Amino acid sequence: MSASFVLLGLLSSGPKHGYELKRAYDRSLPNAKPLAFGQVYSTIGRLERDGLVERAGQDRDGGPDRVTYELTELGRQTLDEWLGTVEPPAPYVSSVLLAKVVVALLTAEPERAGSYLADQRAAHTTRLRELTRSKHDPTANIGDVITADFTIAHLDADLRWLRTTLDRVAELHQETQP
Amino acid sequence: MSASFVLLGLLSSGPKHGYELKRAYDRSLPNAKPLAFGQVYSTIGRLERDGLVERAGQDRDGGPDRVTYELTELGRQTLDEWLGTVEPPAPYVSSVLLAKVVVALLTAEPERAGSYLADQRAAHTTRLRELTRSKHDPTANIGDVITADFTIAHLDADLRWLRTTLDRVAELHQETQP
DNA sequence: CTCCACTATTCACTGAGGGAATAGTGGACG
DNA sequence: CGTCCACTATTCCCTCAGTGAATAGTGGAG
Numbered sequence A, B: 001m002s003a004s005f006v007l008l009g010l011l012s013s014g015p016k017h018g019y020e021l022k023r024a025y026d027r028s029l030p031n032a033k034p035l036a037f038g039q040v041y042s043t044i045g046r047l048e049r050d051g052l053v054e055r056a057g058q059d060r061d062g063g064p065d066r067v068t069y070e071l072t073e074l075g076r077q078t079l080d081e082w083l084g085t086v087e088p089p090a091p092y093v094s095s096v097l098l099a100k101v102v103v104a105l106l107t108a109e110p111e112r113a114g115s116y117l118a119d120q121r122a123a124h125t126t127r128l129r130e131l132t133r134s135k136h137d138p139t140a141n142i143g144d145v146i147t148a149d150f151t152i153a154h155l156d157a158d159l160r161w162l163r164t165t166l167d168r169v170a171e172l173h174q175e176t177q178p
Numbered sequence C: 001c002t003c004c005a006c007t008a009t010t011c012a013c014t015g016a017g018g019g020a021a022t023a024g025t026g027g028a029c030g
Numbered sequence D: 001c002g003t004c005c006a007c008t009a010t011t012c013c014c015t016c017a018g019t020g021a022a023t024a025g026t027g028g029a030g
Helices: A003-011 A018-028 A037-049 A073-084 A096-106 A110-134 A142-176 B003-011 B018-028 B037-049 B073-084 B096-106 B110-134 B142-176
Strands: A053-059 A066-071 B053-059 B066-071
Touching: A003 A018, A003 A037, A003 A066, A003 A073, A003 B096, A018 A037, A018 A066, A018 B096, A037 A053, A037 A066, A066 A073, A073 B096, A073 B110, A096 A110, A096 A142, A096 B003, A096 B018, A096 B073, A096 B142, A110 A142, A110 B073, A142 B096, A142 B142, B003 B018, B003 B037, B003 B066, B003 B073, B018 B037, B018 B066, B037 B053, B037 B066, B066 B073, B096 B110, B096 B142, B110 B142
Parallel strands: none
Antiparallel strands: A053 A066, B053 B066
16 A cells, blocks of 8 residues: 555654654644554664664653664655655445445346445535535635545536436436336 | 345345355346455355355355355345335535545645546546446346446536536635735 | 366465554543 | 553564466367
8 A cells, every 4th residue: 555655655754753653643744644643663673674664762861762764765766756656546446335236236136236336425425515514614725625526526426427327327227127 | 325225136046055046146146346365255154044045055066165055935035125215316425536625625635626626537537438338248138237327327417516616616615815 | 298278276465444452642521 | 659551662473465376177270
């Protein structure tokens, strides 16, 4: 995943230790996939093994021992390269929504797929309203706004897809049962 | 992931063995996340362990031994439940695109984020054109069309987000450097 | 008769992800 | 003044996801 690159990015503003990285992650990508503490340390371990970060000393500041890590030159290059590389747009699709609808159609129950689509559409609409409302929160920073935009755009895409698919399934149903 | 449920779905139309499941998967979800053979067998192993599928006999038909699996009653119930459950819409976002832009902004190089966004937008536009063209392929079945619709909707969402984010970043840049 | 393609499965390994355990410090509160 | 809780910080363990290589049998092309 891109979690390791995000950690590199967070380290680019100066050395940090694991706990600090976890907090910085939560702050920077508040609505992203949650990152467990355990994962932070195992990911840092891999980054260290690969020479992208290195220990910048141990200290203790009114608490347990902690190890501070910093980017190596290689780490900085790697981050730079990642940031400069364009992502291949949609090489493949990965969506529970899509999988569910396709499976529902496979199991030869089109009316069931239809009712599922309708329910899912209602849930999406509700969530979209919530998000649109919360977008006008004045305490939001640039990252929050960008994330909210992203989520809204994709929920909207889901909704448009749900509508056209609903129509398509209904058509299919009519054709097979005239 | 939902791979295990998709396998259950493929088994709902009758017993199949591993290799057959892999082919059925590729046929049903042609543009979905690729599923390696190894993964099919390990997933089936877990499904068997959990009592959702069971061995329906071994045979050999002009080839090596093969084990056929079928849904158990529990497996059918589990599939049914999954199909009937509405997915929580966007509980969190998981996108390399979003992560990259946020990290680019964090590393305090707004003009860099801007040029990245512009490049990514070009790549997305090209891919969207390709997909729109291939959608009119007359050999496509309902699954293919639904998948194509889905991909197009989300590429379009990415594009709209890229545009507004590009604007936002440009604004930000102007504000900080008047 | 050998080599290749296809069917079918297993194995070994790394990474992702989550939960519980451990351990130290400081403050609240009776 | 003790103890209980919250917070900081890390480690450990376990399962699932995902990939590539290895193995093994059959049928057909040449």
